[in-house]
Amino acid sequence: MGKQINVALIGNPNTGKTSVFNQLTGLNQQVGNYPGITVEKKEGICKLPRGLKAHIIDLPGTYSLNASSLDENVVIDLLLNKNDKDFPDVAVVVSDAENLKRNLLLFTQIKDLKIPTILVINMADRMKRKGISLDIELLEKKLKTKIVLVSARKGTGIEELKEQILNYQKISSEPCLNASDMDPEYFNLLRKTFPNQALYKLWLVITHDANFGNIDRGTLTKDANFNTKSVGDLKRLQQKETILRYQFINDLLKEALTINLKNATDLRIKLDRLLTHKIWGYVIFSIIMLTIFQAIYDWSTIPMDFIDVTFASFSEWAKNALPTGPFTNLIAEGVIPGLGGIVIFIPQIAFLFLFISILEESGYMSRVVFLMDRIMRRYGLSGKSVVPLISGTACAIPAIMATRNIESWKERLITILVVPFTTCSARLPVYLIIISLVIPNKTYLGLNLQGLTLMLLYLIGFGTALSGAWILNKILKLKCKSYFVIEMPGYKIPIFKNVALNVIEKTKAFVFGAGKIILAISIVLWVLGSYGPGENFNNAEEIVTLRNQSENISEKHLKEEIASFKLENSYIGIMGKGIEPAVVPLGYDWKIGIAIVSSFAAREVFVGTLATIYSVGSDEEETIKKRMGAETNPVLGGPLFTFASGISLLLFYAFAMQCMSTLAIVKKETNTWKWPLLQLVIMSSFAYLVALIAFQVLK
């Protein structure tokens, strides 16, 4: 096997970089984090001609190498550190045919680092329609590189790109610009002081003060009269650098780029006017959201029922097929029902991400961000807060990380604090099971009531986030300047491959991320529910039989009585009874109390916990929904899951801060435990209060 070529995929946001990455790597990709920080790292393997392979890293989108955020620092850290195992043999800069001028700024900077660099001009299929024509030969000559015209949407140009990657050694590593033009005297001094370092690389190291330790200070000549410049002077030089680069790019594009405006259609302008209209914009957004929530319910009923029945049968099969004993019971009553409680929600979660991906891919999401900026401002947030708030519907963790591009610290802090109110996918299993138990599956004015309730819960989450932001904006006495700039990408028909990969990746992350926790909690809960201290637990059979001696009850009923008595006297039963006084006023029993406590680790654990608790000692093959529906309230009698207790539970989960990972990430992003602890106390107390009021009013 030959050497693997390291390729760094770099580009401005919205250039279709990830689409090119998907085309190159297909399913051979994995998503992780950069060590020590929470910036997402996407890497994959691409098969090249002649049996060679390339290791491709999809770096975070950046407009230039003058970093201003953590994401952008990742790009620079990698490009400046030759010792990094991912240091690229070749850089592939992805640009967009419509925004070539802006994209070339980044390209020239990377080229000046003397790394062989290929320029990919993406969305080439739209050039004709937009009236764009390029003199590729001239561009290649002046930029001293190889250019590949690609349409990631249609998959064209990918093979040529692979060929260029394979032949990267033939690409010139000569820089585009002479860095010393910025300040000849200063750069000559730099060259003398660090004779073995590339000049532009030195410049980047100095301006970012990043990786300064990577430079061997022993290389400093003893008599070097080297003085560092002030931050202000460095900023001025950076500005000069940008001006010089744009002069070069403007001169180049004057010759190499022609745009025939007559050919450009004005459909985008018309669509923008409609979708960002101050009334119609919101109406269209509401209709789209309503359709999504209706579809989530309608389309996923059949696969959900199938999964539920399959897991119940699987559990029954395990019990019969494996040798009798506690370990078999652990598998049949603990592990399988617990996992079933998460797998059952795959269809809904996949549909939710399918719709979100389509909205993002089509370019509509940027219009939503723009539209929402008008509302956000009133609540002390920025238009950029919409991205975290919408991402929060998937998971609060990446959403909190996405706040890094909000320039104002106050707006960023407020966004971090309110994001956990938005309905994340972990709440979805709780909502779906409770809604199906307490809201009738009927239609009203053509709308499914269960779907409407789900949408209402999403609106409650979003509304609470906004109200919370408004309050925090009044309380927090931080004065920061804020501005809002967003790029509106062109409208595109979503690429199926991108949407599919996104859905698979997000669903996989949800199932495997939550699955491990649920599996562990299911095991712990089963053990705590199957063993107990004292006489009552050990002699449960005798005690219950003795109690029911005078009554003529069936064997099945007696078995159920024994199982119930054992559970009540198990470790978990004792713990549950301990917290019962706190949850009874909310309409719950001790089993729900235990599920709430265990779901402090992660919300989605709730359903798995109940599935495990209800399965302990049960011989019946039943679905989770049936088991929950059959539970009776020990205090009030009648079904446990009534309209009142169901609504109370839904509202509790809508407001409670039940996610340890979110607390950890808030601590990390704010550098203090103050904010996550405040979040935990305030959100949980508020959730308890609202749930209490709801149950007491509705019961």
Next chain:
Amino acid sequence: MITLQEILVLITFLFAVGFMITKFIWKPAFLKPKKKSDKACGAKDCGCH
């Protein structure tokens, strides 16, 4: 007498508890940024970007 199945239950239980401790107590408590550069936001760090 302790059976093989009971030993398996005990091992599985200990693994599960160990996993939970690592996931929720150990890591979050010792979760520290790689380096605290002057770009990191915190407290009243306005315009930190």
